[in-house]
Amino acid sequence: MYQEERLFAILQHMQAHQRISVEEICELFQVSRDTARRDIVKLEEQGKILRTRGGAIWPSLNKDISGYRDRLKAESDVKRNIGRLAASLIHSGDYLFMDASTTVLHAAEQLRTDGHVVVTNSIDIAGLLSPKQGSTVHLLGGVVHPYHRFISGARTLEMLRDYQADKLILGTSGLTPDGLTNPFEEEGYVMKEMIRRADQVIVLADHTKFGLRQFYRVAGLDCIDIVITDRPPAEPMSEALRRHNIEILIAEGENER
Incomplete structure (x- = not known):
């Protein structure tokens, strides 16, 4: 699985569950802890999630405002x-x-x-x-x-x-x-x-x-x-x-x- 596909899947999981841990990413996508951490950092840089100790949470404040x-x-x-x-x-x-x-x-x-x-x-x-x-x-x-x-x-x-x-x-x-x-x-x-x-x-x-x-x-x-x-x-x-x-x-x- 390419990283972009994995990032999309992580976001889908978080929309349903509001949070995800490094361990869950490793288990769900069969990747190393270092890869899981890099995915979390990438999603945080995109403004999609908030990084926490050991994982990430879905932001509770929605800032997307369409016309x-x-x-x-x-x-x-x-x-x-x-x-x-x-x-x-x-x-x-x-x-x-x-x-x-x-x-x-x-x-x-x-x-x-x-x-x-x-x-x-x-x-x-x-x-x-x-x-x-x-x-x-x-x-x-x-x-x-x-x-x-x-x-x-x-x-x-x-x-x-x-x-x-x-x-x-x-x-x-x-x-x-x-x-x-x-x-x-x-x-x-x-x-x-x-x-x-x-x-x-x-x-x-x-x-x-x-x-x-x-x-x-x-x-x-x-x-x-x-x-x-x-x-x-x-x-x-x-x-x-x-x-x-x-x-x-x-x-x-x-x-x-």
């Missing part, structure tokens, strides 16, 4: 399925908060009900829903972040404090037993205020979001009512969700139904 357009393409079929299930929970006449997540955009595309009042900080969701008959869209004011397609700032929070909604459809960049996280503190403030002002909080999170911890903690699991995902999360995430009495809904593809 909105790239995130919209990633796992698009999965996000579309999650969005479809989220839209099925919305009833005509519901007042809604929608954040600027790409998965929430898919939920907005799948809405087949009407009579909604929608409050959002998403440029794209406002553009998508505002032409539709029978609903009203409030686009929050503030500072536009064009690369990530959201609006935030003091004015955004000031406007939000005047609203109340039946349901919040919320995306997340990371979901751990400690709660919801986001890479952007200013966007996190908006999400936190939406959570405070919604009667029901529905979080949309595909399987890649479980276990990811971003820079800013938005809220604990006690603030969530429903999580919609595409795969049952592994322990200890499942146990944490059950402990907080959070309903877990699994979205299936159209060809799976």
